[in-house]
Amino acid sequence: MNHLQRLRRPSVLKLVSLIFVENYVRASKTTIWAVGSSHIVQNPRFYRTKKAEKSENGQNLDETSTTDSRISRAARQEAQGALLEYLHSTRSLQFMDAENMSRNSPIFVEKLLKNVEKEENIGRSLARFLRYHPINEFEPFFESMGLKPSDYSSLLPRNLMFLNDDDMLMENYHVFCNYGIERNKIGKIYKEATEVFRYAGGVLQSKLQSFEDLGLSQSTVIKVVASCPYLLIGNIHKEFSMVLEKLRSAGIEYEWIERHLFEGNSYNWSHMLELLSIFGKMGCSKEELGGVISQHPGLLFEGSGSTSSTLIGFLLKFGSSVNEIRSLFLQFPQIQVWKFAWNLRNCYHFLIEIEMDVQDIGRILRLYSALLGLCSLKKVNSVLANLNTGKKRVCEVIKENPQVLKNWVLGSRVKPLPDSGEALRSQMMKTKFLLSLGFVENSSKMRKALREFRDSNTSGTKKHYQTQDQLKTS
Structure with a gap:
């Protein structure tokens, strides 16, 4: 049987392919695999390359909206004080709201300062300016919630300038504040689930309570809501509650979930549920599932499980049996899932580039996937130069002992191969x-x-x- 053409366990593969096609590939610009077409982590970027300036509440100011460094600290503080006085005393906003807006809307404050930049007494001049030039209060309000101007420009009300004219917005905003959600995290909720701020009195509070009724602590609810605002729309999200149930039955407590949720990320609980279902179909017991997820949270949370599910599909396409894949995950190494998948992809392309026969590539990927996932290989040209040999001999060396690949990883010193005669x-x-x-x-x-x-x-x-x-x- 040609393992690269015929697939084992078609029922599981069908499920994985469905996840892959519907939930992952549509949003990706991918290359086509030469053999066993599948997508695995393509050029991931997980970290910022430039440290961003931060406002007082810790929100990032990206390079398209950074404040003017030429404005002195004293001038900025005077402007913040004038804005606070205006919002609280003149516009009658609650002091906490006015203070948060004045301290955490640096871009808006800079815009105000441009109107009085030639004046000697910044605070007094700005107070006079505000007296005769009412501002659109939604701009500093949205910025203080963690949104950039490019985020909130389309969210500004067309016929309103004053926050107190939108009672429903402010009421639901205060519900979030009083529940314990940081003010600079509420902007994401507004952007992704604006309709939540149109709820009538008591509705939002009851929805937050419904999460606690599932057994979640208040701190867990805060993380869930901040990362997945869409869960507040409609009834309790069915897939979300099913994921909780499956994890709980596998021995994973809700506190564990809280520790591994990051408010800055977004999660797709439908994808997570599909991955947990795949593990079940592969024959993982509840105890095994709980053990592997507890030791490797990234299997579930990286890409909401999409990275893991497409990794499964990739291995199936190269002929790995369901039992082999199950064994791989139960003994998954201490490495991030995306990194494992990235290494596996690069090893595949390494073997293609040295012109190894497709049958041998399939055999190596099938039998040594755990090894390949740990190998961050050097470029082919670099390996050939250091080994002082050609592609043909490298193919033979790898086929005889695939373990040799771990000697050719980044950072290692590759020694020339001995003369073969x-x-x-x-x-x-x-x-x-x-x-x-x-x-x-x-x-x-x-x-x-x-x-x-x-x-x-x-x-x-x-x-x-x-x-x-x-x-x-x-």
């Missing part, structure tokens, strides 16, 4: 061939011909040197 045999064959054509041994013409023979075999040489006359005249 092939070079000497090749040299003797070339010399014999040239002598048969009439070359004089050790002559300058023979040495020149041997140099031109380098990196060629005898059959290649016959093609290169078409006739005896061509050789003798070279």
